[in-house]
Amino acid sequence: xxxxxxxxxxxxIADLLELKDVEFKPRAYRRAARSIESLDRDLAEFYKEGxxxxxxxxxxxxxxxxxxxIESGELNYLxxxxxxxxxGLLQIMEVPEIGPKTIMRLYxxxxxxxxxxxxxxxxxxxIRRLKGFGERSEENILKGIRIMEQRTGRMLLGYAYFYGKxxxxxxxxxxxxxxxxxxxxxxxxxxxxxxxxxxxxxxxPGRAMDIFTSNPDVEEIIVKGETKSSVRLRDGVQVDVRxxxxxxxxxxxxxxxxxxxxxxxxxxxxxxxxxxxxEYGVFRKGTEERIAGRTEEEVYAALGLELMPPEMRENxxxxxxxxxxxxxxxxxxxxxxxxxxVHSHMSDGSASIEEIAAESVRRGYEYVAITDHSQSxxxxxxxxxxxxxxxxxxxxxxxxxxxxxxxxxxAEVEILGDGKLDYPDAVLKDLDxxxxxxxxxxxxxxxxxxxxxxAAMSNDHLTILAHPTGxxxxxxxxxxxxxxxxxxxxxxxxxxxxxxxxPERLDLNDVNCFRARERGVMVAIGTDxxxxxxxxxxxxxVATARRGWLEKKSVLNSLPLKELERTLGI
DNA sequence: GCCGTTTTCGGCCCGACTGTTTTCAGTCG
Numbered sequence: 001x002x003x004x005x006x007x008x009x010x011x012x013i014a015d016l017l018e019l020k021d022v023e024f025k026p027r028a029y030r031r032a033a034r035s036i037e038s039l040d041r042d043l044a045e046f047y048k049e050g051x052x053x054x055x056x057x058x059x060x061x062x063x064x065x066x067x068x069x070i071e072s073g074e075l076n077y078l079x080x081x082x083x084x085x086x087x088g089l090l091q092i093m094e095v096p097e098i099g100p101k102t103i104m105r106l107y108x109x110x111x112x113x114x115x116x117x118x119x120x121x122x123x124x125x126x127i128r129r130l131k132g133f134g135e136r137s138e139e140n141i142l143k144g145i146r147i148m149e150q151r152t153g154r155m156l157l158g159y160a161y162f163y164g165k166x167x168x169x170x171x172x173x174x175x176x177x178x179x180x181x182x183x184x185x186x187x188x189x190x191x192x193x194x195x196x197x198x199x200x201x202x203x204x205p206g207r208a209m210d211i212f213t214s215n216p217d218v219e220e221i222i223v224k225g226e227t228k229s230s231v232r233l234r235d236g237v238q239v240d241v242r243x244x245x246x247x248x249x250x251x252x253x254x255x256x257x258x259x260x261x262x263x264x265x266x267x268x269x270x271x272x273x274x275x276x277x278x279e280y281g282v283f284r285k286g287t288e289e290r291i292a293g294r295t296e297e298e299v300y301a302a303l304g305l306e307l308m309p310p311e312m313r314e315n316x317x318x319x320x321x322x323x324x325x326x327x328x329x330x331x332x333x334x335x336x337x338x339x340x341x342v343h344s345h346m347s348d349g350s351a352s353i354e355e356i357a358a359e360s361v362r363r364g365y366e367y368v369a370i371t372d373h374s375q376s377x378x379x380x381x382x383x384x385x386x387x388x389x390x391x392x393x394x395x396x397x398x399x400x401x402x403x404x405x406x407x408x409x410x411a412e413v414e415i416l417g418d419g420k421l422d423y424p425d426a427v428l429k430d431l432d433x434x435x436x437x438x439x440x441x442x443x444x445x446x447x448x449x450x451x452x453x454x455a456a457m458s459n460d461h462l463t464i465l466a467h468p469t470g471x472x473x474x475x476x477x478x479x480x481x482x483x484x485x486x487x488x489x490x491x492x493x494x495x496x497x498x499x500x501x502x503p504e505r506l507d508l509n510d511v512n513c514f515r516a517r518e519r520g521v522m523v524a525i526g527t528d529x530x531x532x533x534x535x536x537x538x539x540x541x542v543a544t545a546r547r548g549w550l551e552k553k554s555v556l557n558s559l560p561l562k563e564l565e566r567t568l569g570i
Numbered sequence: 571g572c573c574g575t576t577t578t579c580g581g582c583c584c585g586a587c588t589g590t591t592t593t594c595a596g597t598c599g
Contacts, residue, residue: 025571027571031571032571058572059573061571061572096598097597098597099596100597101597102597136588136589140588348583379598380583
C-alpha cells in the first residue's frame, strides 16, 4: 500500500477520534501521517527493516497499526471506529468552518448524518434555533457547503505530475515504446487536473494496450479497447491512454493536448486556409491529401504558425502571436538560480539550513533564502527577534564557507491586521529578504484588505509579497483584495510579487502573472518548501509562470547571484 | 499516542478571529 494511502488511514483515524472528543491522539495520528507523506521511500521498506519507529511521530502503537496495514491491507481499529458513527459525518468534517464539535451537536440535536441533511437543516432555519448558533452561522454553513459542492474532484497538478511521469516512464521502459507523452491539461500544466491523459504512437496498438493495462499500479480496468483504454490506479486516479499510428502522432498529441478553446481557434484558422485539421493530421480540403501529422511542429507549420509551448495553449492570444512570430521566449527551469521561500527546522520546516543549502547547490542554484515564520505565528514556530539573529548568523557563517553560493537571511513576516510587519524595522533591516504574508483576518472587506497589504508594501524593507491572493486550491477562495492596486503598488515601491509554487497555492496564478508582466512587475518564485523534497515544487512555479507568459526578464529567480545582489542592494 | 538538556509521567504550538455571547466555544493556521 502506498504511503499516501496509509497516511490517509491515519488522517481518518484522527478525524474519527476528534468526533469522539478524544484529546491529543488526533494530533499524534496527524503528525505521524504528515511524517509519512514527507518520506521519500516506501513505508514498507522501513517496515521490512524494522525501522518504522525511527520515523518521527511513530511510536509503539502506530507502528503496530502500520504493520497490520502492510501485512493484511486492513486495520481492525479503523473498522471499529467507523462503526461508531454514520459514514456521512466524516464528509461534513470537510465543510470549511465546521469542526468536530459542531458536527456532533448537529448530529445529536438535529439528527444530521450527512451533507444533504446538513444543507436541509440550514435551509429550513433549524440550525439558527440551537443555542450558540445564529443567522450568521447558518449562512456560513451554507457557504461552506457551496464550496464543498464546487470542489470538482480534480487533482492538484503537484500530484498528477508525478503519476503522469511514472506511467510515461513505465511505458517507455517496460513497453519499449518511444513515442509516449502525457497530454491534456497535465501537459499544459494546469493547476488542477481531472483525468491523466497519455498518448502513445505505435503501429502495434494491441501490444501497447496490453502493456499499459498490466502496469502494477493498475487496480481496475474500466475499459479496454483497440486504441483507447481507461484504468483506475490504486490511489483512485483515472488514467486514459490512446494509441495512434506513428504517422499521426504529432496531430494526435496536438489534438489531445488542447485546450478545447485553443483547438477550436486552430480549426477556424485551418478552414480559412482551405485546410481541415483533426487528430489524424492536417488535410487539404477536397483532395483529402495529408500535408502534416507526424510531429506537432509540422502541424502548426502547416497552419502558418510557430510551435508554441503547451502551457500557452489556452486561446489567450497565443495563436495570433505564433502567426506573427512574436511568441515570448518563456522562462525555463534552467534559468532558475535560486529559491526565495524556504522554511527550516528553526520554525515549521523539517530540514536544517545546512541541508537546504546543500540541496540547493545540488539543484544548480546560486542562492536560497531561508524564510522562517515570524514571531506572532507561534503555531508554526515563528522566530523571536533573537531567533532571527541566530538564523542570520548561521546563514552568513554558512555562506562564508561556501564557494559561489549565498544563503540569504530572510523571514516570512506576518502582515498584521493594521498592515504593520511583525518585526520592528531594526530587525528587518538586517535581513537580506523580507517576504510579507497575510495568514489571518481573511474576512476583511476588499477596502480594508487592500489598505492593509498596500501599507505593508510601503515598508521599505519588504522585498516580496507572499502568495498575494491567499487562495488555497479546492479549499479557500482568494481573500478580497484589489489586485490591480497591489500590482500598481508593487511597481511603485519596487516590491516583487511572489509566485508561490506549493501545488495547493500556485499564487499568483497564471492569469495574474500575466497581469504583473504587463505592468512590468517582477515575479519571485518561492516553493514555500517545508522539506528538502518540496524544493522540487519549483517546477510547478515555473510552469505557472510559463502559463502566464513570463520570460526570464520578469522572473527574479533568473538573476544569477551577482546580479541579484546588485538589484536588491544586498 | 508521542516524547524527553526541567519529565519514563505529564505535558502536548497557542493566538486570532468569528459569532454568539455578556465571558466563551469552536475553528483555523
